Amino acid sequence: xxxxxxxxxxxxxxxxxxxxxxxxxxxxxxxxxxxxxxxxxxxxxxxxxxxxxxxxxxxxxxxxxxxxxxxxxxxxxxxxxxxxxxxxxxxxxxxxxxx
Amino acid sequence: xxxxxxxxxxxxxxxxxxxxxxxxxxxxxxxxxxxxxxxxxxxxxxxxxxxxxxxxxxxxxxxxxxxxxxxxxxxxxxxxxxxxxxxxxxxxxxxxxxxxxxxxxxxxxxxxxxxxxxxxxxxxxxxxxxxxxxxxxxxxxxxxxxxxxxxxxxxxxxxxxxxxxxxxxxxxxxxxxxxxxxxxxxxxxxxxxxxxxxxxxxxxxxxxxxxxxxxxxxxxxxxxxxxxxxxxxxxxxxxxxxxxxxxxxxxxxxxxxxxxxxxxxxxxxxxxxxxxxxxxxxxxxxxxxxxxxxxxxxxxxxxxxxxxxxxxxxxxxxxxxxxxxxxxxxxxxxxxxxxxxxxxxxxxxxxxxxxxx
Numbered sequence: 001x002x003x004x005x006x007x008x009x010x011x012x013x014x015x016x017x018x019x020x021x022x023x024x025x026x027x028x029x030x031x032x033x034x035x036x037x038x039x040x041x042x043x044x045x046x047x048x049x050x051x052x053x054x055x056x057x058x059x060x061x062x063x064x065x066x067x068x069x070x071x072x073x074x075x076x077x078x079x080x081x082x083x084x085x086x087x088x089x090x091x092x093x094x095x096x097x098x099x
Numbered sequence: 100x101x102x103x104x105x106x107x108x109x110x111x112x113x114x115x116x117x118x119x120x121x122x123x124x125x126x127x128x129x130x131x132x133x134x135x136x137x138x139x140x141x142x143x144x145x146x147x148x149x150x151x152x153x154x155x156x157x158x159x160x161x162x163x164x165x166x167x168x169x170x171x172x173x174x175x176x177x178x179x180x181x182x183x184x185x186x187x188x189x190x191x192x193x194x195x196x197x198x199x200x201x202x203x204x205x206x207x208x209x210x211x212x213x214x215x216x217x218x219x220x221x222x223x224x225x226x227x228x229x230x231x232x233x234x235x236x237x238x239x240x241x242x243x244x245x246x247x248x249x250x251x252x253x254x255x256x257x258x259x260x261x262x263x264x265x266x267x268x269x270x271x272x273x274x275x276x277x278x279x280x281x282x283x284x285x286x287x288x289x290x291x292x293x294x295x296x297x298x299x300x301x302x303x304x305x306x307x308x309x310x311x312x313x314x315x316x317x318x319x320x321x322x323x324x325x326x327x328x329x330x331x332x333x334x335x336x337x338x339x340x341x342x343x344x345x346x347x348x349x350x351x352x353x354x355x356x357x358x359x360x361x362x363x364x365x366x367x368x369x370x371x372x373x374x375x376x377x378x379x380x381x382x383x384x385x386x387x388x389x390x391x392x393x394x395x396x397x398x399x400x401x402x403x404x405x406x407x408x409x410x411x412x413x414x415x416x417x418x419x420x421x422x423x424x425x426x427x428x429x430x431x432x433x434x435x436x437x438x439x440x441x442x443x444x445x446x447x448x449x450x451x452x453x454x455x456x
Contacts, residue, residue, distance in 0.1 A: 006372065010246045011273065012264070012327070012340045013378025014355050053291035053374040055280040055299065056248035061372075074371075096243075096260060099354045 003033070004063040005091040009077075011056045018095035036087040037064065043071050051079035060088055171225055174233040175211045177204050180240045180255075187253060188237045203238040203268045207256060210274030211236060213314045217275075217306070218282070221313075221400055222408050227281035234278070238268060247273050249280035262332065263355060269329040275310035276326070279303040287415035294420045296377035301384035302411050308343060309400040319392050319399050325349065343389040346382030362386040364421065364454035384421060387449045391428070394445035402442055406431050425450035 003020040022030055042064060057077040064071055073084070080088060173194060179201070180188035191204050198205050211234045218224040226232045235253035244257025247267035254277040256267045267273050280303050283289055289299035304326050312322045326349070327340035337350020337358070346360035360382030361367055367383060368376035392403035406428050414427035428446045436442035450456045 008372040009374060009378065011248065011267065011276070011378075012245070012330070013359075013373055014340075015372065053296065053377075054248065054250070055291055055303070056246060056277070058246065059373060096262065099262065 001064065001066040003091070004061075004065070005095065006061045007058050007092060007095070008061075009057060009059045016092065016095045018091060018098060020091075020094065033090065036090055040081075040084040040087045042073065042084075042087070043069065045071075045073045045075075045081070045084065047072055047074065049075045049079045051076050054078050062087070062091065171231055173212060173215050173219075173226075174231070175208050175215075176233060176235045177207050178235065178237040179204065180237050182239055182242045182258070184241050186237055186240075186250070186255070187235060188239075191238075201238070203256065203258070203266050206266075206268035206271075207236040207238050207254070207274065210268065210271045210310075211254070211278065213271060214275040214278045214306075214310050217310050217313055217400060222405065224282070227278055228285045232281075236274075238266075247277055249277040249284075251284065254278065254281075259330070259332075263335055265330055265332055267330060270311075270327045271314055272304075272307035272311040272326050272328075273330065274307075276303040276307035279306035282306070283411060286412045287419060288417050289415065289419060290417050291374055291377060293375035293377075294380070295418055296374050297380035298384055298415070298419060298421065298424055300377045300381035301388070302407065304341060304343065304381060304385050305388045305404070305407055309404045312398070313400050317398075319396055322399065324389055331355075341378075341382065341385065343385040346386050360385075362453060383453050383455065384424060387425070387453045387455065390449035390452055391446045394448065395442055402436070403446075406435060406442070406446060409435070421450075421455045425456045 001022045003018075003022075005016075005018040005020070007016040020033070022033070025033065042062070053076060059074070059076055060080065061072065061074045063073075075081075075084070175192075175194050176190065177192040177199075178186075178188035179191045180186065191201070192199050192208055198208075215226060215234060218226070226234065236256065237253065238256050240255045240257050243260040245260045245264040245267075247254070247256045249255075254274065256273075258266045280299070283299055283302055287299075287302075289295040289302070291299055307326060308322070308324060315322075323339075324344035325339035325342050328338065330340055331337050331350060331352075335350060335355060336352040337355070339349045341358070341360060342349045346362040347358050349358040349360075351357045359368070359379050361380065362382055363386075364383050368379040370376060373379060388403060388407060391406075392399040395402045409431045410424060410427035414430070415423060419427075425447075429443060429450070432440065432443035432446045447456070
Protein backbone atom coordinates (compact mmCIF):
# COMPACT_ATOMS: atom_id res chain seq x y z
CA UNK A 1 0.00 0.00 0.00
CA UNK A 2 1.25 3.48 -0.87
CA UNK A 3 0.46 6.93 0.46
CA UNK A 4 0.96 9.88 -1.89
CA UNK A 5 0.94 13.25 -0.21
CA UNK A 6 1.09 16.79 -1.57
CA UNK A 7 0.75 20.11 0.22
CA UNK A 8 0.48 23.08 -2.16
CA UNK A 9 -0.21 26.78 -1.73
CA UNK A 10 0.87 28.80 1.27
CA UNK A 11 2.58 32.19 0.98
CA UNK A 12 5.65 30.66 -0.62
CA UNK A 13 3.63 28.51 -3.01
CA UNK A 14 6.32 25.83 -2.76
CA UNK A 15 4.83 22.32 -2.77
CA UNK A 16 5.76 19.73 -0.17
CA UNK A 17 5.46 16.17 -1.46
CA UNK A 18 5.99 12.71 -0.05
CA UNK A 19 5.48 9.13 -1.21
CA UNK A 20 5.36 6.42 1.41
CA UNK A 21 5.44 2.73 0.70
CA UNK A 22 4.27 0.68 3.67
CA UNK A 23 6.85 -1.93 2.70
CA UNK A 24 9.60 0.53 3.65
CA UNK A 25 8.17 1.54 7.04
CA UNK A 26 9.25 0.09 10.35
CA UNK A 27 6.52 -1.98 12.07
CA UNK A 28 6.02 0.87 14.58
CA UNK A 29 5.64 3.49 11.87
CA UNK A 30 3.27 1.27 9.90
CA UNK A 31 1.10 0.76 12.98
CA UNK A 32 1.11 4.48 13.68
CA UNK A 33 0.19 5.42 10.12
CA UNK A 34 -2.54 2.77 9.95
CA UNK A 35 -4.03 4.11 13.16
CA UNK A 36 -4.07 7.68 11.79
CA UNK A 37 -5.72 6.54 8.54
CA UNK A 38 -8.32 4.68 10.55
CA UNK A 39 -8.86 7.59 12.92
CA UNK A 40 -9.48 9.87 9.91
CA UNK A 41 -11.95 7.32 8.50
CA UNK A 42 -9.99 8.12 5.38
CA UNK A 43 -11.75 5.85 2.89
CA UNK A 44 -15.12 7.38 3.76
CA UNK A 45 -13.99 11.00 3.48
CA UNK A 46 -15.36 12.89 0.48
CA UNK A 47 -12.92 13.29 -2.43
CA UNK A 48 -13.36 17.04 -2.29
CA UNK A 49 -14.84 19.37 0.31
CA UNK A 50 -16.36 22.52 -1.10
CA UNK A 51 -14.96 25.54 0.70
CA UNK A 52 -14.07 29.04 -0.36
CA UNK A 53 -10.34 29.20 -1.04
CA UNK A 54 -8.55 31.43 1.46
CA UNK A 55 -5.51 33.62 0.78
CA UNK A 56 -2.17 31.89 1.35
CA UNK A 57 -3.61 28.83 3.09
CA UNK A 58 -2.34 25.34 2.31
CA UNK A 59 -4.08 22.77 0.09
CA UNK A 60 -3.68 19.07 0.84
CA UNK A 61 -4.04 16.06 -1.42
CA UNK A 62 -3.70 12.55 -0.02
CA UNK A 63 -3.99 9.41 -2.13
CA UNK A 64 -3.86 5.89 -0.71
CA UNK A 65 -3.57 3.13 -3.26
CA UNK A 66 -2.66 -0.51 -3.49
CA UNK A 67 -5.18 -1.55 -0.84
CA UNK A 68 -8.78 -2.68 -1.29
CA UNK A 69 -9.73 0.47 -3.19
CA UNK A 70 -7.74 3.58 -4.05
CA UNK A 71 -9.00 6.85 -2.64
CA UNK A 72 -7.92 10.48 -2.97
CA UNK A 73 -8.91 13.28 -0.62
CA UNK A 74 -8.30 16.93 -1.60
CA UNK A 75 -9.02 19.47 1.08
CA UNK A 76 -8.10 23.04 2.02
CA UNK A 77 -6.41 23.85 5.31
CA UNK A 78 -9.51 25.56 6.70
CA UNK A 79 -11.89 22.79 5.67
CA UNK A 80 -9.86 19.79 6.86
CA UNK A 81 -11.89 17.78 9.39
CA UNK A 82 -10.35 17.51 12.87
CA UNK A 83 -10.14 13.73 12.51
CA UNK A 84 -7.91 14.13 9.44
CA UNK A 85 -5.54 16.71 10.92
CA UNK A 86 -3.33 14.25 12.87
CA UNK A 87 -2.71 12.32 9.64
CA UNK A 88 -1.90 15.55 7.74
CA UNK A 89 0.48 16.65 10.51
CA UNK A 90 2.19 13.26 10.49
CA UNK A 91 2.65 13.44 6.72
CA UNK A 92 4.01 17.01 6.90
CA UNK A 93 6.52 15.96 9.57
CA UNK A 94 7.58 12.92 7.57
CA UNK A 95 8.00 15.04 4.44
CA UNK A 96 10.16 17.48 6.42
CA UNK A 97 12.35 14.67 7.75
CA UNK A 98 12.81 13.42 4.22
CA UNK A 99 14.28 16.81 3.21
CA UNK B 100 -13.10 63.04 -7.23
CA UNK B 101 -11.82 60.99 -10.06
CA UNK B 102 -12.56 57.69 -8.45
CA UNK B 103 -16.16 58.69 -7.87
CA UNK B 104 -16.53 59.60 -11.52
CA UNK B 105 -14.92 56.38 -12.59
CA UNK B 106 -17.22 54.42 -10.36
CA UNK B 107 -20.36 56.11 -11.59
CA UNK B 108 -19.32 55.65 -15.13
CA UNK B 109 -18.06 52.10 -15.03
CA UNK B 110 -19.89 50.47 -12.17
CA UNK B 111 -23.02 52.27 -11.07
CA UNK B 112 -23.86 49.34 -8.78
CA UNK B 113 -20.55 49.52 -6.97
CA UNK B 114 -21.20 53.20 -6.40
CA UNK B 115 -24.41 52.36 -4.64
CA UNK B 116 -22.77 49.62 -2.57
CA UNK B 117 -19.89 51.84 -1.47
CA UNK B 118 -21.93 54.87 -0.64
CA UNK B 119 -24.88 53.24 1.02
CA UNK B 120 -23.81 50.24 2.98
CA UNK B 121 -27.08 49.72 4.80
CA UNK B 122 -29.43 51.55 2.42
CA UNK B 123 -31.10 53.34 5.31
CA UNK B 124 -28.51 55.84 6.43
CA UNK B 125 -25.66 57.23 4.38
CA UNK B 126 -22.38 55.74 5.65
CA UNK B 127 -20.95 59.17 6.44
CA UNK B 128 -23.68 59.56 9.03
CA UNK B 129 -22.86 56.21 10.59
CA UNK B 130 -19.21 57.18 10.61
CA UNK B 131 -20.03 60.44 12.33
CA UNK B 132 -22.14 58.65 14.90
CA UNK B 133 -19.31 56.25 15.64
CA UNK B 134 -16.84 59.05 15.85
CA UNK B 135 -18.78 61.76 17.64
CA UNK B 136 -22.00 60.21 18.97
CA UNK B 137 -22.62 59.23 22.57
CA UNK B 138 -22.24 55.64 23.63
CA UNK B 139 -25.77 54.68 22.65
CA UNK B 140 -25.41 56.26 19.19
CA UNK B 141 -22.12 54.53 18.65
CA UNK B 142 -23.45 51.18 19.64
CA UNK B 143 -26.41 51.53 17.36
CA UNK B 144 -24.30 52.71 14.44
CA UNK B 145 -21.90 49.82 14.96
CA UNK B 146 -24.74 47.32 15.09
CA UNK B 147 -26.09 48.75 11.86
CA UNK B 148 -22.67 48.51 10.29
CA UNK B 149 -22.26 44.97 11.52
CA UNK B 150 -25.59 43.91 10.07
CA UNK B 151 -24.86 45.50 6.73
CA UNK B 152 -21.41 43.97 6.64
CA UNK B 153 -22.99 40.58 7.23
CA UNK B 154 -25.55 41.36 4.56
CA UNK B 155 -22.82 42.17 2.09
CA UNK B 156 -21.14 38.91 3.04
CA UNK B 157 -17.85 40.67 3.53
CA UNK B 158 -16.10 41.09 6.84
CA UNK B 159 -17.44 38.34 9.06
CA UNK B 160 -17.16 40.43 12.18
CA UNK B 161 -16.79 44.06 12.99
CA UNK B 162 -16.11 43.00 16.54
CA UNK B 163 -12.65 44.48 16.44
CA UNK B 164 -13.83 48.05 15.95
CA UNK B 165 -12.52 49.90 18.95
CA UNK B 166 -14.67 52.34 20.87
CA UNK B 167 -11.70 54.07 22.42
CA UNK B 168 -9.97 55.59 19.41
CA UNK B 169 -11.72 57.36 16.57
CA UNK B 170 -11.22 56.14 13.02
CA UNK B 171 -8.53 57.79 10.93
CA UNK B 172 -5.72 56.77 13.25
CA UNK B 173 -3.26 53.94 13.07
CA UNK B 174 -4.28 51.25 15.55
CA UNK B 175 -2.06 48.20 15.67
CA UNK B 176 -2.47 45.29 18.04
CA UNK B 177 0.00 42.44 18.10
CA UNK B 178 -0.76 39.08 19.73
CA UNK B 179 1.38 36.04 20.50
CA UNK B 180 -0.12 32.57 19.84
CA UNK B 181 2.87 30.94 21.59
CA UNK B 182 3.01 28.21 18.91
CA UNK B 183 -0.66 27.30 19.38
CA UNK B 184 -3.24 27.76 16.62
CA UNK B 185 -5.83 29.53 18.74
CA UNK B 186 -6.48 33.11 17.73
CA UNK B 187 -5.79 35.84 18.45
CA UNK B 188 -3.49 34.76 21.32
CA UNK B 189 -2.07 36.90 24.12
CA UNK B 190 -1.91 40.66 23.61
CA UNK B 191 1.76 41.69 23.57
CA UNK B 192 1.94 45.16 21.98
CA UNK B 193 -0.69 47.82 21.38
CA UNK B 194 -0.50 51.11 19.49
CA UNK B 195 2.14 53.39 20.99
CA UNK B 196 3.56 50.73 23.30
CA UNK B 197 7.37 50.52 23.51
CA UNK B 198 9.15 47.88 21.43
CA UNK B 199 9.05 44.31 22.66
CA UNK B 200 12.07 42.11 23.36
CA UNK B 201 10.59 39.79 20.75
CA UNK B 202 11.71 40.80 17.24
CA UNK B 203 8.75 39.08 15.55
CA UNK B 204 6.39 41.34 17.52
CA UNK B 205 8.25 44.48 16.45
CA UNK B 206 8.47 43.38 12.82
CA UNK B 207 4.72 42.73 12.71
CA UNK B 208 4.07 46.12 14.34
CA UNK B 209 6.43 48.13 12.12
CA UNK B 210 5.41 46.34 8.93
CA UNK B 211 1.72 46.97 9.57
CA UNK B 212 2.58 50.62 10.25
CA UNK B 213 4.51 51.07 7.01
CA UNK B 214 1.65 49.46 5.08
CA UNK B 215 -0.96 51.64 6.75
CA UNK B 216 1.17 54.70 5.93
CA UNK B 217 1.50 53.90 2.23
CA UNK B 218 -2.25 53.49 1.85
CA UNK B 219 -3.02 56.60 3.91
CA UNK B 220 -0.30 58.97 2.68
CA UNK B 221 -0.28 58.05 -0.98
CA UNK B 222 -3.73 56.62 -1.74
CA UNK B 223 -5.75 58.44 0.97
CA UNK B 224 -7.11 55.18 2.28
CA UNK B 225 -8.19 54.85 5.89
CA UNK B 226 -6.74 51.43 6.75
CA UNK B 227 -7.54 48.06 5.18
CA UNK B 228 -11.29 48.61 4.94
CA UNK B 229 -11.11 52.40 4.34
CA UNK B 230 -13.03 52.76 7.61
CA UNK B 231 -10.15 52.74 10.04
CA UNK B 232 -10.04 49.00 10.75
CA UNK B 233 -7.74 48.10 13.62
CA UNK B 234 -4.72 46.18 12.37
CA UNK B 235 -4.49 42.96 14.33
CA UNK B 236 -1.65 40.49 13.90
CA UNK B 237 -0.70 37.24 15.60
CA UNK B 238 2.90 36.04 15.66
CA UNK B 239 4.32 32.62 16.61
CA UNK B 240 1.26 30.88 15.15
CA UNK B 241 1.52 27.10 15.14
CA UNK B 242 4.53 24.88 15.56
CA UNK B 243 7.22 25.36 12.89
CA UNK B 244 4.43 26.79 10.74
CA UNK B 245 6.06 27.85 7.48
CA UNK B 246 3.43 30.31 6.35
CA UNK B 247 1.72 33.67 6.76
CA UNK B 248 -1.86 34.53 5.90
CA UNK B 249 -4.76 36.96 6.19
CA UNK B 250 -7.78 35.17 7.66
CA UNK B 251 -10.36 37.77 6.67
CA UNK B 252 -9.91 39.77 9.86
CA UNK B 253 -6.25 39.75 10.82
CA UNK B 254 -2.70 38.82 9.85
CA UNK B 255 -1.16 35.58 11.06
CA UNK B 256 2.54 34.67 10.97
CA UNK B 257 4.32 31.39 11.53
CA UNK B 258 7.90 30.95 12.73
CA UNK B 259 8.97 28.78 9.79
CA UNK B 260 10.42 25.31 10.18
CA UNK B 261 13.87 26.74 10.93
CA UNK B 262 15.40 24.37 8.38
CA UNK B 263 14.34 25.94 5.13
CA UNK B 264 12.09 28.81 6.23
CA UNK B 265 12.73 31.58 8.75
CA UNK B 266 9.97 33.46 10.52
CA UNK B 267 7.63 35.17 8.07
CA UNK B 268 7.69 38.60 9.73
CA UNK B 269 11.32 38.99 8.64
CA UNK B 270 10.27 40.48 5.32
CA UNK B 271 8.24 43.69 5.31
CA UNK B 272 6.77 42.84 1.91
CA UNK B 273 5.27 39.64 3.37
CA UNK B 274 3.47 41.74 5.96
CA UNK B 275 2.25 44.25 3.39
CA UNK B 276 1.20 41.37 1.14
CA UNK B 277 -1.10 40.04 3.86
CA UNK B 278 -2.67 43.44 4.50
CA UNK B 279 -3.17 43.91 0.76
CA UNK B 280 -5.26 40.71 0.81
CA UNK B 281 -7.42 42.59 3.29
CA UNK B 282 -7.67 45.62 1.01
CA UNK B 283 -8.67 43.36 -1.88
CA UNK B 284 -11.32 41.72 0.29
CA UNK B 285 -12.94 45.12 0.86
CA UNK B 286 -12.67 46.23 -2.78
CA UNK B 287 -12.53 44.01 -5.87
CA UNK B 288 -12.83 40.93 -3.63
CA UNK B 289 -11.15 38.82 -6.30
CA UNK B 290 -11.92 35.10 -5.96
CA UNK B 291 -8.98 33.09 -4.66
CA UNK B 292 -8.95 30.65 -7.54
CA UNK B 293 -7.53 30.42 -11.05
CA UNK B 294 -7.03 33.74 -12.87
CA UNK B 295 -8.87 36.01 -10.42
CA UNK B 296 -6.88 34.27 -7.67
CA UNK B 297 -3.58 34.87 -9.45
CA UNK B 298 -4.58 38.53 -9.80
CA UNK B 299 -5.45 38.62 -6.09
CA UNK B 300 -1.98 37.23 -5.32
CA UNK B 301 -0.33 39.65 -7.72
CA UNK B 302 -1.97 42.71 -6.18
CA UNK B 303 -0.77 41.47 -2.78
CA UNK B 304 2.79 41.14 -4.10
CA UNK B 305 2.62 44.51 -5.87
CA UNK B 306 1.57 46.41 -2.74
CA UNK B 307 3.97 44.26 -0.74
CA UNK B 308 6.90 45.38 -2.84
CA UNK B 309 5.67 49.00 -2.94
CA UNK B 310 5.65 49.16 0.86
CA UNK B 311 9.17 47.75 0.89
CA UNK B 312 10.41 50.18 -1.77
CA UNK B 313 8.84 53.15 0.00
CA UNK B 314 10.30 52.12 3.36
CA UNK B 315 13.74 52.04 1.69
CA UNK B 316 13.03 55.18 -0.40
CA UNK B 317 13.98 53.33 -3.58
CA UNK B 318 13.28 54.31 -7.17
CA UNK B 319 12.35 51.64 -9.70
CA UNK B 320 16.02 51.29 -10.69
CA UNK B 321 17.23 50.87 -7.12
CA UNK B 322 14.61 48.31 -6.05
CA UNK B 323 15.38 44.57 -6.11
CA UNK B 324 11.75 43.67 -6.99
CA UNK B 325 12.01 40.52 -4.87
CA UNK B 326 9.35 39.18 -2.51
CA UNK B 327 10.34 37.60 0.80
CA UNK B 328 14.08 38.25 1.00
CA UNK B 329 15.33 36.58 4.20
CA UNK B 330 12.50 34.05 4.50
CA UNK B 331 14.55 31.22 2.97
CA UNK B 332 17.35 30.07 5.27
CA UNK B 333 21.00 30.06 4.23
CA UNK B 334 20.70 26.33 3.49
CA UNK B 335 18.49 27.09 0.52
CA UNK B 336 19.79 28.08 -2.90
CA UNK B 337 17.69 31.13 -3.53
CA UNK B 338 17.47 34.83 -2.81
CA UNK B 339 13.72 35.17 -2.24
CA UNK B 340 10.31 33.56 -2.78
CA UNK B 341 9.33 35.46 -5.91
CA UNK B 342 10.72 38.01 -8.33
CA UNK B 343 8.62 40.61 -10.13
CA UNK B 344 11.59 41.52 -12.31
CA UNK B 345 12.34 37.97 -13.41
CA UNK B 346 9.58 35.54 -12.39
CA UNK B 347 10.89 31.98 -12.20
CA UNK B 348 14.36 32.93 -10.91
CA UNK B 349 13.85 33.59 -7.18
CA UNK B 350 15.17 30.18 -6.07
CA UNK B 351 16.50 26.97 -7.57
CA UNK B 352 17.16 24.49 -4.83
CA UNK B 353 17.86 20.77 -4.56
CA UNK B 354 15.11 20.31 -1.96
CA UNK B 355 12.61 23.06 -2.70
CA UNK B 356 12.87 22.79 -6.45
CA UNK B 357 12.83 25.70 -8.85
CA UNK B 358 10.69 28.84 -8.74
CA UNK B 359 7.80 27.82 -11.04
CA UNK B 360 6.54 31.31 -11.94
CA UNK B 361 5.98 32.14 -15.60
CA UNK B 362 6.36 35.71 -16.84
CA UNK B 363 4.35 35.17 -20.01
CA UNK B 364 0.70 34.22 -20.39
CA UNK B 365 1.55 31.48 -22.90
CA UNK B 366 3.40 29.62 -20.14
CA UNK B 367 0.65 29.82 -17.51
CA UNK B 368 -0.04 26.87 -15.22
CA UNK B 369 -3.40 25.20 -15.83
CA UNK B 370 -3.49 22.53 -13.13
CA UNK B 371 -5.52 22.41 -9.92
CA UNK B 372 -2.79 22.60 -7.24
CA UNK B 373 -2.39 25.84 -5.28
CA UNK B 374 -6.02 26.83 -5.95
CA UNK B 375 -5.34 26.77 -9.65
CA UNK B 376 -1.81 28.12 -9.49
CA UNK B 377 -2.54 31.41 -7.76
CA UNK B 378 1.06 31.69 -6.47
CA UNK B 379 2.39 30.53 -9.84
CA UNK B 380 0.50 32.59 -12.40
CA UNK B 381 0.72 35.73 -10.29
CA UNK B 382 4.16 35.99 -11.92
CA UNK B 383 2.52 37.10 -15.18
CA UNK B 384 0.66 40.05 -13.65
CA UNK B 385 3.61 40.80 -11.34
CA UNK B 386 5.88 41.13 -14.33
CA UNK B 387 3.38 43.38 -16.10
CA UNK B 388 3.46 45.70 -13.10
CA UNK B 389 7.26 45.65 -13.05
CA UNK B 390 7.45 46.49 -16.76
CA UNK B 391 4.93 49.33 -16.43
CA UNK B 392 6.69 50.77 -13.36
CA UNK B 393 10.11 50.59 -15.02
CA UNK B 394 8.85 52.34 -18.14
CA UNK B 395 7.18 55.08 -16.08
CA UNK B 396 10.23 55.49 -13.82
CA UNK B 397 10.67 57.30 -10.51
CA UNK B 398 9.04 55.91 -7.38
CA UNK B 399 6.83 52.97 -8.34
CA UNK B 400 4.17 53.71 -5.73
CA UNK B 401 3.49 57.20 -7.10
CA UNK B 402 2.15 56.46 -10.58
CA UNK B 403 2.18 52.74 -11.39
CA UNK B 404 1.02 51.91 -7.85
CA UNK B 405 -1.76 54.48 -8.04
CA UNK B 406 -3.01 53.07 -11.34
CA UNK B 407 -3.03 49.53 -9.92
CA UNK B 408 -4.71 50.68 -6.70
CA UNK B 409 -7.55 52.46 -8.51
CA UNK B 410 -8.07 49.39 -10.72
CA UNK B 411 -8.43 47.19 -7.64
CA UNK B 412 -10.68 49.67 -5.87
CA UNK B 413 -12.92 50.93 -8.63
CA UNK B 414 -13.08 48.55 -11.54
CA UNK B 415 -12.08 44.95 -10.87
CA UNK B 416 -14.59 42.47 -9.44
CA UNK B 417 -14.51 38.97 -8.03
CA UNK B 418 -14.39 37.18 -11.39
CA UNK B 419 -11.98 39.56 -13.13
CA UNK B 420 -9.34 38.07 -15.41
CA UNK B 421 -5.87 39.20 -16.51
CA UNK B 422 -7.52 40.71 -19.58
CA UNK B 423 -9.86 42.70 -17.32
CA UNK B 424 -6.90 43.88 -15.25
CA UNK B 425 -5.12 45.00 -18.41
CA UNK B 426 -8.19 46.91 -19.61
CA UNK B 427 -8.78 48.43 -16.17
CA UNK B 428 -5.22 49.69 -15.70
CA UNK B 429 -5.05 51.07 -19.25
CA UNK B 430 -8.33 52.91 -18.67
CA UNK B 431 -7.22 54.34 -15.36
CA UNK B 432 -3.86 55.39 -16.77
CA UNK B 433 -5.81 57.34 -19.36
CA UNK B 434 -8.10 58.90 -16.74
CA UNK B 435 -5.19 59.91 -14.54
CA UNK B 436 -2.55 60.89 -17.07
CA UNK B 437 -4.36 61.38 -20.36
CA UNK B 438 -5.07 59.48 -23.53
CA UNK B 439 -1.85 58.44 -25.29
CA UNK B 440 0.16 59.63 -22.30
CA UNK B 441 3.50 57.97 -21.66
CA UNK B 442 1.96 56.35 -18.58
CA UNK B 443 -0.87 54.81 -20.56
CA UNK B 444 1.54 53.60 -23.25
CA UNK B 445 3.73 52.05 -20.56
CA UNK B 446 0.81 50.13 -19.06
CA UNK B 447 -0.49 48.90 -22.41
CA UNK B 448 2.97 47.84 -23.52
CA UNK B 449 3.54 45.99 -20.23
CA UNK B 450 0.45 43.81 -20.67
CA UNK B 451 1.37 43.22 -24.32
CA UNK B 452 4.86 42.08 -23.35
CA UNK B 453 3.50 39.46 -20.95
CA UNK B 454 1.09 38.21 -23.62
CA UNK B 455 -2.18 39.18 -21.95
CA UNK B 456 -3.28 41.57 -24.71
